[in-house]
Amino acid sequence: MAPSSQKQWTVLNADKDFDGLKYDDAPVPKVGENEVLVKLHGASLNYRDLIIPKGKYPFPLNLPVVPGSDGAGEIVEVGSKVNQFKKGDKIVTLFNQLHQFGAVDAAASNSGLGGVIDGTLRQYGVFNENGVVRAPSNLNFLESSTLTCAGLTSWNALYGLKPLQPGQTVLVQGTGGVSIFALQFAKAAGATVIATTSSDAKGKKLKELGADHVINYKTQPNWGEIARGLTRDNAGVDHIIEVGGSGTLQQSFKCIKFEGVISIIGFLGGMDPKTMPGVLDTLSHICTVRGVYVGSKALMKDMVRAIEANDIHPVVDEKVFSLDKAREAYEYMWGQNHFGKLTIKIE
Template identity: 75%
Template sequence: MAPSTMKQWVVESKEKDFDGLVYKDAPVPKVGESEVLVKLHAASLNYRDLIIPKGQYPFPSNFPVVPGSDGAGEVVEVGSKVTDFKKGDRVATVFNQGHQYGPVNIAASHTGLGGVLDGTLREYGVFSASGLVKAPKNLNALESSTLTCAALTAWNALYGLKPLKPGQVVLVQGTGGVSMFGLQFAKAAGATVIATTSSAAKAEKLKELGADHIINYRQDTNWGETARKLTPEGEGVDHILEVGGPGTLAQSFKAIKYEGLISVIGFIGDGTGQDQPTILDALSNICTVRGVYVGSKELMQDMIRAIEANDIHPVVDEKVFTLDQTRKAYEHMWGQNHFGKLTIKIN
């Protein structure tokens, strides 16, 4: 039986720093007939989690809200109408709880965990049975907790619109969660991977993960042209996981192949003082530019089958925080001191 009370984090308000984050006691939520009570064992952070309390998130959010979209744990109780899960099942959360199949719509975009709905930075959570998936058999809880947002976003970028084919070229930017998953998924598919980074130490880790070519973007500010030259006959890159936004998009246009796909995922790069591309650059470079907002439960289940079949293990930062250290984890990640996914051990 679950206890009657638990610890949880709450974003109570938007603040300049993380002062709106509060750690408090709360009652363990009750299970409805179509719901599942999960004892959460781990959670992981995304850039999104950092900007919600800062009031910079461009998608729907409510306050107060329990933060965190990404979580993994164990089923401890199920409602009377639940047939997909049973006590003891290992599960992971779905990002937009209402996004079950096909393209995202406005209604589904208003069901984000940790933004609109209470998320995973707590000891226990009640979720709709449709808002969970069975965790991969080959992953532990910390690893499974990284799949909800970053992994599914990378999978959607590579398979949601124009599925990646063996022998194609993928460019990933930096060493954050989406880029690391993109690298691993691309290598498993038989693609060539070009990765950009800012340091020799991170370059070594990228090599270990199988990156075929590595470009230091601080040393080579025209890395888009360099990436293009690394592709067969200099035609350009088939898929780009664009996480920098204003600071990197101009170079992505230089690297992309005719009929290639630029998946716009983030906006962490600083574009100050740069000439910004316009939408007409998609025409002059004959490519598709697509915004990616995570993905559906159906797509997540496809991804999990691939993770199990290829025994893919997420890149988890060696520093693991505990639930009570969550604010320190936010500050650690904001300082870009992590490599891969930053995780929080809960139970």
């Protein structure tokens, strides 16, 4: 039986920076007939988690809220009408709880864990059975906890619209969670991977992870042309994982292949209207530019099967925080001290 109380974090304010986070005792939620109670063992942070208390998150919020979308754990209780899971099953949370299959819609976009619905930075959580997915059998809880946002976003980018094919070329930007997942998924699919990074040290790690080509965008700012030159007949790149913003998007257009897909994941480098390419650039380059908002439960189940079949292990930062040190984890990640996914062990 689960205890009656637990430790959890709460975002109280979205304008007080990390001072808006509170760690306190809270009741363990009761299970409804279509719900499961999960003993959470691991969580991982995303850039989204950091900007919510900073008041910079552009999507719906319902404060106060338990932060964190990404979590993995074990089901300890099931509701009377649950039929997808049983006690003892190991699960991973789904980011948008109402996004079950197909394209995301307005209702699904308003069901994000850690923003609208209480998330994973707590010891126990109740979720609708449709809001969790079976965890990969080859991963531990910390590894599994990284799949909810970064893993599924990269999988959606590569397979949600125009599925990646063996022999194609994928370009990933930087060493964030989405980019590293995309590198791993692309290599498992038999694709060639070009990676961009800001340092030779990170470039070495990207090579170790399987990148075929690494370009330092600090020393080679015209990396778009260089990347195109690395493709067969200079035809260009089939899929680009675009995380940078205005400046990197300019370079992405320079290396995208006709009928290629640029998946917009983030804008870490900022949005400058003066340097932002226009919508007509999609016509002059004959390509698709697509915003990606995580993905559906159906896509996540496909991703889990691929992770098991190829024994893919997420890249997890060597530093792991305990639940009570989550605020320190926020600071550590904000300082860009991590490589891969930053995780929190929950006892």
